[in-house]
Amino acid sequence: MTIGDMTQFGSMMAGVMFVFAMVQRWLPAEFRNHFQRYFQRLINYIYPYITIRFDEYQVDEFERSVAYIAIDKYLSTHSSNGAKRLKANVVTGGKSFFLNMDDYEEVTDEFQGIKIWWSSSKSISEQRVLFTYGDNDERRCFKLTFNRKHRDIITKQYLHHVLDEGKVIDVKIRPRKLYTNNTRTMWSHIMFEHPSTFDTLAMDPKKKKDILNDLMTFSKSKDYYKKVGKSWKRGYLLYGPPGTGKSSMIAAMANFLEYYIYDLELTSVKDNTDLRKLLIQTSTKSIIVIEDIDCSLDLTGQRKKKNEDEQKQELLLKMEEGTNKKDSSLTLSGLLNFIDGLWSACGSERLIVFTTNHVDKLDPALVRRGRMDMHIELSYCCFETFKFLAKNYLDIESHELFATISPLLNETNMTPADVAENLIPKSTEENGESCLKNLIKSLENRKEAARIKADEELKQAKRDKRLVKRCKKAMNKVIKMVKS
Numbered sequence: 470m471t472i473g474d475m476t477q478f479g480s481m482m483a484g485v486m487f488v489f490a491m492v493q494r495w496l497p498a499e500f501r502n503h504f505q506r507y508f509q510r511l512i513n514y515i516y517p518y519i520t521i522r523f524d525e526y527q528v529d530e531f532e533r534s535v536a537y538i539a540i541d542k543y544l545s546t547h548s549s550n551g552a553k554r555l556k557a558n559v560v561t562g563g564k565s566f567f568l569n570m571d572d573y574e575e576v577t578d579e580f581q582g583i584k585i586w587w588s589s590s591k592s593i594s595e596q597r598v599l600f601t602y603g604d605n606d607e608r609r610c611f612k613l614t615f616n617r618k619h620r621d622i623i624t625k626q627y628l629h630h631v632l633d634e635g636k637v638i639d640v641k642i643r644p645r646k647l648y649t650n651n652t653r654t655m656w657s658h659i660m661f662e663h664p665s666t667f668d669t670l671a672m673d674p675k676k677k678k679d680i681l682n683d684l685m686t687f688s689k690s691k692d693y694y695k696k697v698g699k700s701w702k703r704g705y706l707l708y709g710p711p712g713t714g715k716s717s718m719i720a721a722m723a724n725f726l727e728y729y730i731y732d733l734e735l736t737s738v739k740d741n742t743d744l745r746k747l748l749i750q751t752s753t754k755s756i757i758v759i760e761d762i763d764c765s766l767d768l769t770g771q772r773k774k775k776n777e778d779e780q781k782q783e784l785l786l787k788m789e790e791g792t793n794k795k796d797s798s799l800t801l802s803g804l805l806n807f808i809d810g811l812w813s814a815c816g817s818e819r820l821i822v823f824t825t826n827h828v829d830k831l832d833p834a835l836v837r838r839g840r841m842d843m844h845i846e847l848s849y850c851c852f853e854t855f856k857f858l859a860k861n862y863l864d865i866e867s868h869e870l871f872a873t874i875s876p877l878l879n880e881t882n883m884t885p886a887d888v889a890e891n892l893i894p895k896s897t898e899e900n901g902e903s904c905l906k907n908l909i910k911s912l913e914n915r916k917e918a919a920r921i922k923a924d925e926e927l928k929q930a931k932r933d934k935r936l937v938k939r940c941k942k943a944m945n946k947v948i949k950m951v952k953s
């Protein structure tokens with residue numbers, strides 16, 4: 470039996486019901502109840518099926534229903550066998566196809582020996598909705614049909630099974646996405662295909678192992694967070710000079726956990742309300758990133774000061790609009806609420822990552838443990854980091870020039886970005902050894918520049934000291950003259 474047969478049968482039954490209603494009207498009142506009861510039994514006997522409908526969009530919600538998405542993914546593993554017309558999407562960054570049944574198709578599934586029918590259909594919404602995630606007003610739905618006698622198993626076990634399996638498939642096949650808030654309250658995204666991984670990230674191996682363990686533990690701690698009554702999220706503060714791998718580490722984290730990235734540009738957020746709107750749109754299994762946090766908010770918690778012209782412009786605009794009311798701007802407390810207030814609990818399994826070049830400039834409230842649970846320093850290139858980069862970029866594990874490079878790295882402050890840049894061959898003639906020589910030259914130049922700078926500073930300090938001495942002498946003379 471197919472769903473088509475069942476639908477036909479259903480229409481037939483509707484006709485029968487209509488006739489029943491007409492007959493019932495002519496029956497004496499004392500017979501009506503009996504007649505109705507027996508008739509219902511007869512109908513149940515002839516048509517023992519139950520249908521559950523899952524809409525793509527719930528009323529009053531502009532996000533696709535979680536159940537619909539999970540079912541869609543779950544059915545992809547079944548529909549490719551059963552359905553005759555399929556829809557194909559490219560997934561996992563263009564590496565494979567995801568096949569699912571087309572509209573008005575049907576497939577069957579089996580659970581604990583019970584046969585289940587799934588069908589898909591769509592309708593056109595008459596109301597234009599404000600937010601559409603798709604490209605039009607089409608509203609799809611899935612229908613699940615099963616025999617009434619299996620109601621308990623289907624509703625208590627099968628549906629959970631479909632949801633769980635569907636979610637797992639969704640995470641596996643979804644392409645990495647990089648979101649940014651280029652408008653005030655909406656995210657837009659591109660595919661995230663950053664090649665950085667923990668295998669390409671040069672840093673202290675122990676530190677790297679700790680971070681990997683931490684991430685792994687976090688991603689498997691759903692029950693633990695529930696048990697201790699915390700929302701399932703974790704904060705990381707990455708700090709260090711420019712070019713030491715902070716952004717690369719975020720990309721590596723996303724690739725490792727297969728999470729989305731939401732790159733939050735705070736300077737585009739007008740106020741705390743906008744921030745909240747953005748937050749509620751972020752999905753689970755994601756990393757919310759605020760880069761250069763020290764440049765986005767000042768320490769008093771107010772937004773970065775606008776220059777005078779900007780302030781005047783804004784005032785004029787407000788007066789024109791007739792809205793000269795108190796500005797409810799983005800504040801530190803708004804940001805703290807965003808991280809761990811009530812609103813932060815919507816959505817789960819999220820990392821919040823801040824980066825900064827100046828950790829000492831941050832408000833302690835922002836980075837205290839519990840908010841930023843792990844503080845990770847990324848620093849200048851040491852010999853261990855260099856060896857990692859040499860292996861990665863040049864396939865060289867040891868070389869006699871390493872003995873020259875090691876002390877030079879200790880004497881200079883070169884970032885992994887600069888070291889990596891030197892190690893990349895610039896022409897086909899260059900080989901590993903010439904790249905190492907380039908690096909040595911660059912390190913020596915840097916050392917020389919640092920020496921010249923230090924000399925210059927020393928000379929300046931001496932000049933300043935002499936100046937202070939002369940000033941003191943002159944002052945003493947003046948005091949003597951005044952006294953005499």
Ligand SMILES: Nc1ncnc2c1ncn2[C@@H]1O[C@H](COP(=O)(O)OP(=O)(O)OP(=O)(O)O)[C@@H](O)[C@H]1O
Nearest residue numbers: 669670671710711712713714715716717885886889
């Ligand atoms: N630790 C590292 N391991 C491997 N590559 C690195 C590392 N640090 C930097 N790089 C290389 O340098 C480039 C710049 O690094 P990245 O953008 O991650 O630095 P950053 O710390 O985020 O700098 P900024 O503070 O300016 O944002 C990367 O594309 C990467 O190739």
Ligand SMILES: [Mg+2]
Nearest residue numbers: 715716717760
């Ligand atoms: Mg960066």
